[in-house]
Amino acid sequence: MQQVQTKKQGKRLKNSRYISGFDGIRALAVVGVIIYHLLPYKLQGGYLGVPTFFVVSGYLITDLLLQEWEQNGRIDFWGFYARRLKRLYPALVFMLVGTGTYITLFQRSLLTNLRSIITTNLLYVYNWWEVGHGQSYFDRFNGESPFTHLWSLSIEGQYYLIWPLILTAMVLIIRKRRTIANILLVLAIGSGILMGFLYTGPDTLNRVYYGTDTRMFSIVFGALLAVIWPSTHLKKNITTRSRWALNIVGLVSLAIIAYLYFELSGQNTFTYRGGMFIMAIASTTLIAACAHPGADVNGWLTNPVFRWMGTRSYGIYLYQFPVMIFYEIKVQNIADHPLMNATIEIALIMIISELSYRYIEAPLRHYKYKNLGRSIYEFFQPNSDYGWKRLWLIPAMLLIGISVYGSAISPTKDAKNVLEENISKNEKTANANNKAALAKQKKASKLTANQKRMKKLLKKKLTVKQYKIAKHYGLNKRQYLTVYQQPLTAIGDSILADNSHDLQNVFQNAYVSAAVGRQIWQAGQVLTQMKKKNELAPNILINLGTNSPMTSAQINSVIKSIGPKHQIFWVTTHVPTRNWETEVNHTIRAAAKRHKNMHLIDWHGYSLNRRDWFWNDNVHPNPKGNIYYTHLIATSISDFYSKK
Incomplete structure (x- = not known):
């Protein structure tokens, strides 16, 4: 995420080592994070690159502070804080101002809370603001913010502020490294236990x-x-046995990290009850092996590509979300060419990061701010050496002005658009109908679609109201009569919430539980609670997959929570603006083949190339699309029971 300086008052600390392999570790971490954000199906645990960044920062900062203490008998707090600010603030401010300007000019739907977001990031408390106001880090659809990833920088900023003071107190009072190490071990374990x-x-x-x-x-x-493993105290000349022991530790650590990258989903309970803790330990042992000059791990992780990515990892991390989100908002067919679009996004991130490193981060990191007053004076002199470079002041002031204006007018709550108002209205209607639907379901002792019952129903004439409903949704008499009293529990996200009125208009015994932003790992809890109350209907309709990727294990978990005595109808997703659409639908189809009581309703195929069925986001069905969505569900369930 960042490159820690190893200089003190412009001079390198005595015996200080630049460990080039750490650039490789940073590169692997930032690659994991970016691939996770762009192609979450390919690397579902890539977000775990952040704990690796944390471990690197923890090691380097503490190592340098202890070196300074050993060399000078004190720690220059103000010098340390100045170096941190010079390294971190310029790029962060530029990113905040540039992103705020773009939002103000071109993407005002993201203006909400802009003032609070910028302020809390500048104060390095944004992570706590996210706890109370932000969306889930794993909600990849519902109003994703270009600032969400900055939570980790706030934690690092808090660490830089407090840790030198704590470390100094420990060295003065406790003195013994072993005792300090034991205290830190207890703190680490306590933090991991608290997470779980x-x-x-x-x-x-x-x-x-x-x-x-x-x-x-x-x-x-x-x-x-x-x-316990200070870089300047490690000896290069070690036995061959020790060298290979360190190499094996490094290789095993890399293997564990790679495994967790591919296997540890952010929605897995184990992630927070041991998974991240294991990742931190693996990262620590890898860094230990890399730091030792007698091992080969440092050499393995050293190459020009890793060096370039490692030294620019801070900028790469900073600019990734704005580039991804603004690009994906403008390009509506991400799902058609996910690899191509991911490649374009990576190229944009790398270009912006390189420009930032060359013209913002590197120059301002080495600038002597004590000369700021003189520089400002010379800047405005007619015969200044700055010459044409002074023209850069115009766009800089424009960016700052527009960003400040956007912050000033930013609302604290989202103003609802037509789609959101429609969803809200339909959710209220569905909630009002749910109580009556449950009461009707409990009275029904058998499914209405058995053969004897259907013969009796088909002899009946439709009432005027029933005829109008059937005609409105394109249903014939058999289809309508098969489903209109069919007990149904529907679980889904904003797509289902938007459609709930139409669904209950046809399925009069339908209970609808839908929520904006709902993801698959939230569905199991809802279904389990309903099952305990004996409120699950014989038929379960599920519409999930809009907001994030899903795994086979997650689908299996949902099906297990429902049980084998229910028929499950799972709707494929139409979300062409996200790169996981194809993989989600592939996962759903594969699950339908594995489970006999799971049946596919192919909304994706049915709605393909029907742009006129959707709102401007090309994801949520508009009133016309909701008619076709309801028609597809009704005919699919009707056809299933007609074949029994």
């Missing part, structure tokens, strides 16, 4: 994911390693 204790499900995810106290074990592990 506070995580009780999706509702507490933000608290444990963004909280400083629940995430600090990674940084503390890095600090602990610096105390």
